[in-house]
Every structure is written in structure tokens, then in C-alpha cells.
Amino acid sequence: xxxxxxxxxxxxxxxxxxxxxxxxxxxxxxxxxxxxxxxxxxxxxxxxxxxxxxxxxxxxxxxxxxx
Numbered sequence: 001x002x003x004x005x006x007x008x009x010x011x012x013x014x015x016x017x018x019x020x021x022x023x024x025x026x027x028x029x030x031x032x033x034x035x036x037x038x039x040x041x042x043x044x045x046x047x048x049x050x051x052x053x054x055x056x057x058x059x060x061x062x063x064x065x066x067x
Contacts, residue, residue, distance in 0.1 A: 006045060018047050 008031065016024030028045060035043040 008027075010027055012018070012027055014025075015030070016026050018027045020026055020028050028047060031045050032043055035045065
């Protein structure tokens with residue numbers, strides 16, 4: 001299995017933070033959906049940290065495991 005490093009920046013004003021939440025759309029959810037659509041496989045990113053609702057990030061690190 002290999003890991004692919006992701007570096008993303010975002011304005012999370014309209015989102016419920018980074019981590020998946022049952023009460024609203026999150027950055028992790030949108031990123032998982034976009035990458036899954038692009039790569040035609042189920043993608044679950046792993047963030048190195050998280051932001052709260054409405055948070056912003058510049059060069060957030062994360063990875064995805066690839067088999």
C-alpha cells in the first residue's frame with residue numbers, strides 16, 4: 001500500500017468543519033466525493049488536523065492510502 005500526500009487550502013465559511021459530521025456538509029466529505037469521482041474509486045482522506053465550523057486553512061496536510 002502506498003500513501004499519497006495531499007496539500008489543500010480552503011475557505012470553510014460554508015462548511016461544518018473538516019471532520020465528517022451528521023449535521024452538515026464538511027470539507028472532508030466534499031474532498032472524498034471529488035477525489036472518488038475523479039479517480040473512479042472510493043477515497044477516504046485522512047487529515048493531519050481539523051478545523052471547526054467556518055474555519056479556514058492554508059496548506060493543510062493529509063494523505064490517502066492507495067492499494
